[in-house]
Amino acid sequence: MTSMVSPTDAGIIRPPVLLPRDSAGDRIGAALKHAGLGVIHHAVTRTVELDGALPRVSQWLEGAGPQDWLVLTSRRAVEQLDAAGLLKQIAVRVAAVGRATGAALAGAGVDVDLVPRDQSGAGLVTDWPDPGARVLLPVSQLAADTVPEGLTAQDCRVTRVDLYTTEPLDALPPVIAQAWPAIGAVVVTSSSIARALDRLVTGAGLVWKAHQHPIAMGRPTARTLEELGHPASAIAAEPTPEAILTAVESVLS
Numbered sequence: 199m200t201s202m203v204s205p206t207d208a209g210i211i212r213p214p215v216l217l218p219r220d221s222a223g224d225r226i227g228a229a230l231k232h233a234g235l236g237v238i239h240h241a242v243t244r245t246v247e248l249d250g251a252l253p254r255v256s257q258w259l260e261g262a263g264p265q266d267w268l269v270l271t272s273r274r275a276v277e278q279l280d281a282a283g284l285l286k287q288i289a290v291r292v293a294a295v296g297r298a299t300g301a302a303l304a305g306a307g308v309d310v311d312l313v314p315r316d317q318s319g320a321g322l323v324t325d326w327p328d329p330g331a332r333v334l335l336p337v338s339q340l341a342a343d344t345v346p347e348g349l350t351a352q353d354c355r356v357t358r359v360d361l362y363t364t365e366p367l368d369a370l371p372p373v374i375a376q377a378w379p380a381i382g383a384v385v386v387t388s389s390s391i392a393r394a395l396d397r398l399v400t401g402a403g404l405v406w407k408a409h410q411h412p413i414a415m416g417r418p419t420a421r422t423l424e425e426l427g428h429p430a431s432a433i434a435a436e437p438t439p440e441a442i443l444t445a446v447e448s449v450l451s
Contacts, residue, residue, distance in 0.1 A: 212450050213382025213409070216374060218242040218395050225298070226385065229439035230446065238381065240371045242394045243364040245274065248339065251361045252282050258334045258357055262290045266332045271295040271319060271345060275336050275361055276302040290334075295322050295345075296437050317437050318416060323348030330354060339363035340390050342418060366394035370402040378404050383431075383446050387415040389422035396426045411449040415442060 214236035217227050221239040230237045259268070268290045270276055276299060279285050285306045292310050294300035296317030300310045314321035322345060329352040335345060339360040346356045378399070386392045392412075399406065406412075411431035414420035420430040432445035 212236075213380055214238050214377060215446055215450075216377070216381045216384045218374065218384070218391055219387055225439045226387070226442050229443050230385075233443055233447070235446070235450075238374060238377045240373050242367055242371070242374070242398055243391060244367060245362050245364055247278065247362050248360055251336070251359050252278075252284065254359050255279065255284055255334065255336050255361070256282075258359075259284060259288055259290065262288075262332070262334070264289055264291065266290045267293055267328065267334070269293045269295075269322070269333055269335045269345065269349075270299055270303065271322075271335075271337055271341060273299055273302040274338070276306060278361055279336065280306040291328075293322060295319060298437065318418075319344035320348070323352075326352060326354075328354075333357065334359065336361045338390070364390045364394070366397050370398040370404075374398075375402050375404065378402075378410075379407075381410050382450055383411045383413055385413045385415070385442060385446065386419055386423060386430075387437075389419050392419060392422045392426060392428075396428070413442065413445045413449065 212235060215230055217230065217237055217239045218241065220241045221227055227237050227239045268288065285308050292303060292308055293312035294303055294310050297313060300313045303310050312325065312327065314325040316324065319342065326349060331354050333349055333354050333356045335356055336359045340363055346358050349356050406428050412423050412428045414423055414430035414433045415437050417433060420433050423430050431449045434441040434445045
C-alpha cells in the first residue's frame with residue numbers, strides 16, 4: 199500500500215508566495231497559510247473613495263422598490279456601502295458576482311437573491327433572470343463594462359455609480375522588495391493589482407524572473423498579465439481560496 203506524501207511532510211521547503219492585497223480578513227491568505235505555504239501578504243494599492251458617489255447611491259435606493267436590483271461585484275463596494283449605512287433595510291433584490299461578495303453581503307445582514315454559477319461579470323450576465331429591470335451598479339472606477347453592457351443588452355436600465363478607485367502605492371513595500379528574489383508564485387486577483395505591482399517592481403529596479411509564477415484569478419486578470427509581459431502560469435478555475443490554492447500548488451509542486 200502506497201501513501202501520498204506532501205512536499206511539506208517530505209521536508210521540502212517551497213518558495214514563498216506573494217499575495218499583493220490587503221491582508222485584513224483575507225480568506226485567500228488564510229487558505230495558503232493553512233496549506234503550509236509561506237505568504238508575503240501586503241497591499242500594493244490604496245483605495246480612494248470618489249466624491250459624490252454615496253449620495254447618488256442613497257438617492258437611487260430611496261426611490262427603489264422590490265422589483266429593482268442592486269448588483270455588487272466586489273467586497274470593497276459592499277464594505278463601503280455598509281460603512282455608510284446604505285445596506286440597512288433595503289427594499290430591492292440583490293445580486294452578487296461571486297460567493298466572496300455574497301458572503302460580505304451576508305455579513306452586512308443582506309439577503310442575496312442571485313449568485314451566478316460562473317462567478318464573474320460574464321457569468322452574472324449569462325444567469326441574469328430579469329430582462330428589462332432597473333439596476334443599480336456601484337463599482338470601482340476601474341471596473342470593466344462587462345456587466346453594464348451585458349445587462350443593457352437585455353433591456354435593463356442600468357445606473358452605474360463609480361464608488362471608488364485604486365491607485366498604486368508610492369513605492370514597493372520593503373517586505374515585498376526584500377523577499378522578491380525568493381518568491382516562487384505571485385497571486386494576482388485583479389487587473390488593477392497586476393498593473394500596480396508591475397509598476398512598483400519596475401520602479402524598484404527589480405525584474406520578474408522565470409521562477410516567479412504569476413497566478414491569475416480569472417481570465418480578465420490573465421489577459422492583463424499577458425499584456426504586461428507576465429503570462430499567467432496558472433489561472434484559478436474559480437475565484438475561491440480553494441481554487442487559488444490548487445493553482446498555486448500546481449506551479450510549486
